[in-house]
Amino acid sequence: MGSIRKGVLGGFMGKVGSVVGSKWKGTYLLRSLPEVIKRKNISLKCLQQRARFTQTNRFISDARHLVRLGFRPVSKNRTTFNAAYDANDTFFQFENDHVVADFPNLQLSKGGLSKLENVHLTLDETGVLQIRWGTVDIIQVDGEECMVHLFVYRDDMQYSKSYIDLAKASDMSAEVMLTDSMKGHKLHLYAFYCTASALTKDYVSKTSYAEISAS
Numbered sequence: 001m002g003s004i005r006k007g008v009l010g011g012f013m014g015k016v017g018s019v020v021g022s023k024w025k026g027t028y029l030l031r032s033l034p035e036v037i038k039r040k041n042i043s044l045k046c047l048q049q050r051a052r053f054t055q056t057n058r059f060i061s062d063a064r065h066l067v068r069l070g071f072r073p074v075s076k077n078r079t080t081f082n083a084a085y086d087a088n089d090t091f092f093q094f095e096n097d098h099v100v101a102d103f104p105n106l107q108l109s110k111g112g113l114s115k116l117e118n119v120h121l122t123l124d125e126t127g128v129l130q131i132r133w134g135t136v137d138i139i140q141v142d143g144e145e146c147m148v149h150l151f152v153y154r155d156d157m158q159y160s161k162s163y164i165d166l167a168k169a170s171d172m173s174a175e176v177m178l179t180d181s182m183k184g185h186k187l188h189l190y191a192f193y194c195t196a197s198a199l200t201k202d203y204v205s206k207t208s209y210a211e212i213s214a215s
Helices: 044-062 064-070 080-091
Strands: 012-016 019-024 027-032 092-095 098-101 120-123 128-132 147-154 160-168 173-177 186-194 208-213
Touching: 044 064, 044 080, 044 092, 044 098, 044 160, 064 080, 064 147, 064 160, 064 186, 080 092, 120 208, 147 173, 160 173
Parallel strands: none
Antiparallel strands: 012 019, 019 027, 092 098, 120 128, 128 173, 147 160, 147 186, 186 208
16 A cells, blocks of 8 residues: 655655555656566567566676766666666677677766776786776866776676776776686776766766786
């Protein structure tokens, strides 16, 4: 049963018949319950679309802590998750009986600042991965340092790891130790920089991409 808030003319929360009331970012919303459709024979196209949706959703879920920073400036009336989904959906396609990713075009951020340029990766024999980059648009905003965030995505899309506040943008380099789950695979790395002010202002860079074999 739904409950009315702020009198008869106010919004309500909960389920009333086929309608559900909720509140998001201070705004009361109404939505209808989804119609349950039972299908015994699901088309191949529908199964392929489900597979694409599942993999896109998994990618964004794995990177959710970074997505909340990287897509905040462009989310507006959407959640950061939905904004990230819309930006990445077309880069997951179903081919040859499985989902493939267009790794270089995946995005974890969509801001007004230029991306990290000239990203270079080196891996030593002890498993230390060093990331170097060139100049950035800004290194500080109102006394607050811009921080670099990193996401490592394994080539089979079955493992990932996030690094929040890995280094200052002004450091021009950072190091991470490869985990056992990363070794023996091709790794896709995504990096961007921003300040905590990115939650209210557009101090977020676009996403930089690089790859390296960890075999």
